[in-house]
Structures are given as C-alpha cells and as structure tokens.
Amino acid sequence: MRYLLIVLVCAVLGGCEKSAPQEKQAAVTDPGPPAAAKNLHPDIDRDWLFSHIEILSSDDFGGRAPATPGEEKTIAYLREQFAALGLEPGHNGSFFQDVPLVTITATTDDAVRVNSKDGTSIELPIGEDAVVWTKRVTPEAAISDSDLVFVGYGIVAPEFEWDDYAGLDVSGKTVVMLVNDPGFASQDPALFKGNAMTYYGRWTYKFEEAAKQGAAGALIIHETPAAGYPWSVVQGSWTGAQHDLVTADKNMSRASIEGWISSSAADKMLQAVGSSYAQLKEEALDRTMGSRELGLSASVAVRNSISTSNSKNVLAKIPGTERPDEYILYMAHWDHLGTDPNLEGDQIYNGAVDNATGTAGLLAIARAFMQQPQKPRRSIMFVAVTAEESGLLGSRHYAENPPVPLNKTVAGVNMDALHVTGPTRDVAVIGYGSSELEKYLAKAALQQNRTIGPEPTPEKGFFYRSDHFNLAKKGVPVLYAKSGVDLVDGGPEKGRALQAEHIQKRYHKPADEINENWNLTGSAEDLQLFFHVGSMLAGEKSFPQWYPGNEFKALRDASMMQ
Ligand SMILES: [Zn+2]
Known part of the structure; x- marks a missing residue:
C-alpha cells in the first residue's frame, strides 16, 4: 500500500434499518441486487482470518519478496488453500501465471x-x-x-x-x-x-x-x-x-x-x-x-x-453456473519487502497489514462463495498478484496478459492493507465518484448501517497507486475501498490517531507484524461488503459502467464493442 490517510466522511442516510449480520441466511431466490444482498450474510470468521494472516506474515515466509524462497512458500501456501477450498486453477489449468521480471x-x-x-x-x-x-x-x-x-x-x-x-x-x-x-x-x-x-x-x-x-x-x-x-x-x-x-x-x-x-x-x-x-x-x-x-x-x-528473474501471480476461480465466461475479479498483492540483512535487529519486513490481510481476505471471500448454497451465476476469479511494492508489476502483467478477456471482466475489487483497529461507521472509497460499482457498495454498506464516501486526499491520486489501477487502465471498472476512521468504539479522533500511529511505527517497517490485540471485526465487515458487491454482480447480467467524464470510460466503451 502506498500510504493513505482516511478521515471521517459521514453523510447520514435517513431511514436505514439496523441490519442483522448474524442472521441465518435463506437460499437466494431473487438475483436482483438489493434482494440478493439482503439474503447473503456470510460470517467471516475472524479467528480463521487471523490464522492465515499469521502464517503469511510469519518470519518463515521471510517478508514475501518476489523471486526469493519466501515467494516459493507464499505461492505454494496460496495454491494449497485455494485448492482445499475447492477452487479451480485460474490460468490454463494452473494456479500460477509467470511474471518475468527484469x-x-x-x-x-x-x-x-x-x-x-x-x-x-x-x-x-x-x-x-x-x-x-x-x-x-x-x-x-x-x-x-x-x-x-x-x-x-x-x-x-x-x-x-x-x-x-x-x-x-x-x-x-x-x-x-x-x-x-x-x-x-x-x-x-x-x-x-x-x-x-x-x-x-x-x-x-x-x-x-x-x-x-x-x-x-x-x-x-x-x-x-x-x-x-x-x-x-x-x-x-x-x-x-x-x-x-x-x-x-x-x-x-x-x-x-x-x-x-x-x-x-x-x-x-x-x-x-x-x-x-x-x-x-x-x-x-x-x-x-x-x-x-x-x-x-x-x-x-x-x-x-x-539481471532477470521470474515471479508468479496466483489465480484461482469459481466457475459460474449460468454465464461462466463473465468474471468478477478480486485482487490483492501477496508480496512485500522481504528481508534486509543490512538492518540492525529485526531484518524481516513481515508485511502483516501490508498485505497479508488483503491476501487472507482473498481466501476468506473465496470461502464465503464456496459456502453459499448456490454457486454464483457468473465466474469469480481470485488473483493474488506479485511485485506490487516494486511498482504494481504483477497486476500490470495480469492486465496485459489476461487469462480471461477484459471485456468479459465485469468488475475488479482490490484489497490492500485492511484495517485492524476495529469496526467503523464509514467506508472510504479511493477514487470516489468513478463508477456505478459505488452503488453496489453503498447498498451493501447500508445493511451494515455504514455509509460510503470519498477519502479525504483525492489530489494525491491514490486511486492510481495500487493494483486495481492496472485494470482501470484497460477499461475494467474497479473498486478500491476500506474502513474509514470513524471507529464504532472511539470515533474519528481515535481512528485517525491509530492510523497515524500505524504509519509512523509500522508502515513499510519490520514492525508491521501480527499482534494478538488486533481487532479484525472491521476487516471482516469490509470483506463481507466486498463479498456482497461481487455476489450482487455475479447474480445479474448488467455491466456496471464508469460514470460519464471518467478518463477510462471511452476505453471501456470501445472494448465492449469488440
Ligand atoms: Zn500494499
């Protein structure tokens, strides 16, 4: 993650009912967006999520630098987990896509x-x-x-x-x-x-x-x-x-x-x-x-x-039951900064928040889809990309060599550094005002009694600084959002303070390690949101569009004509 500070963005929506996330769910009968979402409340198990983050960010994985033994362990682990969840290989019968690096x-x-x-x-x-x-x-x-x-x-x-x-x-x-x-x-x-x-x-x-x-x-x-x-x-x-x-x-x-x-x-x-x-x-x-x-x-x-080396993206998919050639894509970078033998003391950049959280999030969403009584009508693709920290390279390679056509890719959802400081009332959208995907996000957020809004520094161009951007550049509408700062327990002031502390003490430092005191309730809620968005999209036929005036709209319109 390139650093992003999020402040409270709160437009109180009138008449929103308190949702009941723990409610037992009924089978999906109506694929329409609001109804489908209402019936789908997968419980994202926080202990389960924690255990995957713990393994991915362990010293044994050496900070997950591309083309190192840490990569071997990381991609083998992801392949094993996706296969155990029952997903299929996402790249010509393989879970891996080669990413040649220079x-x-x-x-x-x-x-x-x-x-x-x-x-x-x-x-x-x-x-x-x-x-x-x-x-x-x-x-x-x-x-x-x-x-x-x-x-x-x-x-x-x-x-x-x-x-x-x-x-x-x-x-x-x-x-x-x-x-x-x-x-x-x-x-x-x-x-x-x-x-x-x-x-x-x-x-x-x-x-x-x-x-x-x-x-x-x-x-x-x-x-x-x-x-x-x-x-x-x-x-x-x-x-x-x-x-x-x-x-x-x-x-x-x-x-x-x-x-x-x-x-x-x-x-x-x-x-x-x-x-x-x-x-x-x-x-x-x-x-x-x-x-x-x-x-x-x-x-x-x-x-x-x-010099040259080879790294890999990890791709896994759930084939759709009715429109298998149309895809909803979830993305998160598995790589981090590796190990630096020149450092005094702790030499391993564990990258627990950045981005073991998002990578474990891919597994959690995959699991949620597999636990549904009915499989999605459109296919779902999970892509754990490499070399984000070196300049968004794995996602660029995916976008330039897509295993499934990009004009059949309905939408992309990126996860980079989930928040570990507890649930929030707000959801911050990076690049707010870009596409109709925000309508889906708002609907899902409403059920959690949360509101969505812009992140506070759009002049810094954070939308162009994480992996989803490489999909946008090819026209695919993308969503990049995360918990804001308005903590349910402590409000925006505490939320801002905890974020600032993270940036100062742990961001891109060996101290970005897993901690028993983490509160993953907010991360779990964000993952539920992303699941709902994908699940709504998977149940319908429409292709959400960039809003008029967006710089990627013309590209998408042209690619959809093909
Ligand atoms: Zn990151």
Whole structure:
C-alpha cells in the first residue's frame, strides 16, 4: 500500500434499518441486487482470518519478496488453500501465471548538463537537482544536446478538450513538463476534475505519453504540493535496483531518458533564457499559448547493470453456473519487502497489514462463495498478484496478459492493507465518484448501517497507486475501498490517531507484524461488503459502467464493442 490517510466522511442516510449480520441466511431466490444482498450474510470468521494472516506474515515466509524462497512458500501456501477450498486453477489449468521480471541497477552521470543557445552552461547535479533513469533494457542510454521543449502538463485528453502536443513534433527532443493537471493547478472545478487528480496528473501517464509522441527524453518538474510528496521521495524511489516487467520490445519504445528535475533547478536553467518556473506555470494553463522550444538543450547518460528473474501471480476461480465466461475479479498483492540483512535487529519486513490481510481476505471471500448454497451465476476469479511494492508489476502483467478477456471482466475489487483497529461507521472509497460499482457498495454498506464516501486526499491520486489501477487502465471498472476512521468504539479522533500511529511505527517497517490485540471485526465487515458487491454482480447480467467524464470510460466503451 502506498500510504493513505482516511478521515471521517459521514453523510447520514435517513431511514436505514439496523441490519442483522448474524442472521441465518435463506437460499437466494431473487438475483436482483438489493434482494440478493439482503439474503447473503456470510460470517467471516475472524479467528480463521487471523490464522492465515499469521502464517503469511510469519518470519518463515521471510517478508514475501518476489523471486526469493519466501515467494516459493507464499505461492505454494496460496495454491494449497485455494485448492482445499475447492477452487479451480485460474490460468490454463494452473494456479500460477509467470511474471518475468527484469532488475536494472543504473549508474548515472553526476549531472544533467544544460546549454543555452548563447553558450551558457548549467549543471543540474544528480540527486540534488535531478533524478534520471532509463526504462530501456539496454546497457547504456543517453540524450546528447537534445533540444528541450516545454509541453505544459504533457497531456492529451480529448474528453477534457486538452492537447499539450497539438501541432508539435517532439521526435528526438526532450520534453519538459509540469506534474499533476490543470484542474489541480487552477483549483477550478470545471477544469479536469478540479482539485482531485486525474490519471493525466500522474507521472506514469506523462512518461507514457512522451514516449508515444516519440520524445528522446522526458523530464517532469517536481513541486511538492502538485506531486503529493517531497523531493526526497523522488530521490529515494529512483535510486538502487529497479524492477520492471520483461516486455517484448525491451522498453525500447520508451523515451531514452526519463526523470525529474526540482523546481529550483528548473528556475535555474530557465533564467538562462530569460524565463522562470512561475512563467511556465502560467503558460501551461493558457490553452491558446501552447507548447514551445525553450532554447535550451540537455545531455546525460545512464549505464545499466541488468539481471532477470521470474515471479508468479496466483489465480484461482469459481466457475459460474449460468454465464461462466463473465468474471468478477478480486485482487490483492501477496508480496512485500522481504528481508534486509543490512538492518540492525529485526531484518524481516513481515508485511502483516501490508498485505497479508488483503491476501487472507482473498481466501476468506473465496470461502464465503464456496459456502453459499448456490454457486454464483457468473465466474469469480481470485488473483493474488506479485511485485506490487516494486511498482504494481504483477497486476500490470495480469492486465496485459489476461487469462480471461477484459471485456468479459465485469468488475475488479482490490484489497490492500485492511484495517485492524476495529469496526467503523464509514467506508472510504479511493477514487470516489468513478463508477456505478459505488452503488453496489453503498447498498451493501447500508445493511451494515455504514455509509460510503470519498477519502479525504483525492489530489494525491491514490486511486492510481495500487493494483486495481492496472485494470482501470484497460477499461475494467474497479473498486478500491476500506474502513474509514470513524471507529464504532472511539470515533474519528481515535481512528485517525491509530492510523497515524500505524504509519509512523509500522508502515513499510519490520514492525508491521501480527499482534494478538488486533481487532479484525472491521476487516471482516469490509470483506463481507466486498463479498456482497461481487455476489450482487455475479447474480445479474448488467455491466456496471464508469460514470460519464471518467478518463477510462471511452476505453471501456470501445472494448465492449469488440
Ligand atoms: Zn500494499
């Protein structure tokens, strides 16, 4: 999980009845959404859930790093559990899908050298002013006296009538762009999605678009509020060994050099041509002004040391009784950060919350479906993905090599780091306002006397930072939600305090370990919710859609035509 702070979002719904989750259930007779849900209240056994989290996060599993003995133990365990529950292999008769990985450790020049046309030379030291790399799986990559072209936010978004590359040929050149999107910059709710980040605001998109446009280099100017994190995160994330998927073209279609420069470094080089970072920000919001050559050129080289390895996604399915070729997909990443022999004391990143909870959640939901008197009408696919912590790689591999067609995949539900601090009155939806799946979630939540709402920091783009996003990118409507902070026992203040404590003391640390004092009632309620959503969807024929204006809607509409 990339860290997410959730605060109370509470719209009190009138007239909601107290539900009776423990009630004995009757057989499903009516497949319609509300009625079906009402009849389905699987008891998610908390002791059972705890015991699976305990095994997955044990020292014996070594922190579950991809391509380690910890992986072998984890995937063997998951296969065994899915098979014992009576599920079928989900990938061509196997429970496993190979995920070939490449690991690149780069050595970079000590600075990006920028020259102006009049001969002024500026050095941007690596680390302090710039961070660059190449995604190309090749021993060496470079840009040499490559012309810098300012392309605003680097966005081509027909649905927002925005094209930063209009009438521009950047082949062989290096594009320089701003992070986030015009909506965030202007805080104008009518521009993009206002304060909430769209996919176009994410750095991943900007590098992909630059490559599509044929750029040789792509540099994003960092600014803390717009990026959502400080420069130190840019420095830390892109140094050391970097994992990626092995692709057919060895990423040779990517720009040769990708990277970030700090806003002060941008200012420094822009002053050489009588401009400034502030001026670029103004220009970027002016549609008519468009992009322009900066009168600067840049040079930098990167040398790679390359190795490959193999990891696996674990796939298990319950075939549908009436429409077996249509799928509801549940996803959770099984991997975590492994073991670090250089650490003093505890060296194992057990990843109990992140994400033994979500992985055990897959097993719990699978068990709930298998315990129903009637099997689902549509098929249910459970996917435990690898290498989330290395950049959402396992889920990307699944989405790019789907074992079942994505236009037959009705919806995806992602679980990443369930809450272990007790039940809450609120359910926080990451990327709230995206799709009709929220209607299903709201219906299910109502039966638990809970309400759903947005998480409080949509400008940080958390929707684009966990595994479900790779399905969204292919058009599949996805749901990513979890307990909010309004604790039934203690309210939002206590909920926020406990979350803050978790982030400070345990998040991505060896201390993320299982604890006898955990209260899994809230996790169990969340799993019931996700079960209900999938169960409603499995009982009907419709395909829920992205809401109009969503950046993935056009993709889905096109793929459904096929
Ligand atoms: Zn996670």
